[in-house]
Amino acid sequence: MMATLTPGAALEPITYEITRADLAAYAVASGDHNPIHQDEEIAIAVGLPGVIAHGMYTLALVGRAVAQWTGGAEVVEIGAKFVQPVVVPAEGSARVTVAGTVGERTDAGLLPLSLEVTADGTKVLGAPRAAVRA
Amino acid sequence: MPIDASLVGRAFPPTQPYPVTSEAVTAFAAAIGAGAPVASVPPTFPIVVTFAALQDFLAAQQVELSRIIHGDQRFRYERPVEVGDELTATLTVTGVRSIGGNDIVSTASEITDAAGSLVCTATATLVHRGAA
Numbered sequence: 370m371m372a373t374l375t376p377g378a379a380l381e382p383i384t385y386e387i388t389r390a391d392l393a394a395y396a397v398a399s400g401d402h403n404p405i406h407q408d409e410e411i412a413i414a415v416g417l418p419g420v421i422a423h424g425m426y427t428l429a430l431v432g433r434a435v436a437q438w439t440g441g442a443e444v445v446e447i448g449a450k451f452v453q454p455v456v457v458p459a460e461g462s463a464r465v466t467v468a469g470t471v472g473e474r475t476d477a478g479l480l481p482l483s484l485e486v487t488a489d490g491t492k493v494l495g496a497p498r499a500a501v502r503a
Numbered sequence: 504m505p506i507d508a509s510l511v512g513r514a515f516p517p518t519q520p521y522p523v524t525s526e527a528v529t530a531f532a533a534a535i536g537a538g539a540p541v542a543s544v545p546p547t548f549p550i551v552v553t554f555a556a557l558q559d560f561l562a563a564q565q566v567e568l569s570r571i572i573h574g575d576q577r578f579r580y581e582r583p584v585e586v587g588d589e590l591t592a593t594l595t596v597t598g599v600r601s602i603g604g605n606d607i608v609s610t611a612s613e614i615t616d617a618a619g620s621l622v623c624t625a626t627a628t629l630v631h632r633g634a635a
Binding site (some may be wrong): 385391394395397398399400401402403404405411414415416423424425426428429430432433435436441443444445446447448449450451495498499 | 527530531533534535536537542543545546547550551554555558568569570571572573574575576577578579580583626628632
């Protein structure tokens with residue numbers, strides 16, 4: 370589903386699901402075994418609403434969306450602030466939607482993508498940005 | 504335990520060289536649902552090396568991981584990471600401030616390859632939540 374990468378073009382929103390099993394696999398693959406991403410009791414004990422996704426899991430989904438929109442273009446920059454937790458229920462899944470718009474090409478020839486990342490309509494990433502060589 | 508503000512500006516020892524294997528990349532891609540075959544290394548994959556540097560830092564500060572929240576993360580690439588790379592992260596603390604009982608630690612990690620060339624710069628903010 371490659372998008373037309375002209376400045377101002379809307380990038381079709383893509384929704385991804387995150388399950389507890391995904392978080393367990395991600396903990397192993399990333400080395401981030403923080404128990405707040407696995408253990409409800411510990412997450413609540415430190416003041417969180419429940420088990421939350423790794424912020425980097427959500428940012429990885431941004432990476433997937435960028436790859437889908439750009440046909441796997443080289444990513445030169447990617448990042449965000451983790452402003453709201455993505456709570457992942459014990460059963461079922463959390464749903465994260467990545468949407469965006471193509472920005473103006475930079476002097477360096479890069480294409481910035483301005484993004485919006487939400488879970489249940491709430492923005493979960495602040496200032497999410499990616500730039501690709503495309 | 505509060506984070507020591509005198510750490511600002513200090514560079515921590517480089518992490519052990521991390522070999523980027525196709526197995527590790529495939530496992531990472533599978534965990535984020537990107538599936539196989541993996542055409543290129545996912546752009547957030549260097550968190551593996553960055554996280555190792557952050558963990559060394561937190562262990563040195565005797566900070567409990569469950570009290571840490573990732574505040575932000577950015578990667579700026581000089582070149583894409585490839586299978587076969589051997590990556591090392593060198594973390595510098597760029598800021599420590601305290602807001603409402605939480606310590607906010609800013610870091611920058613330079614990720615270099617086996618030749619010592621810069622592959623990517625990873626900046627991260629960690630929020631150390633004080634005891635309630």
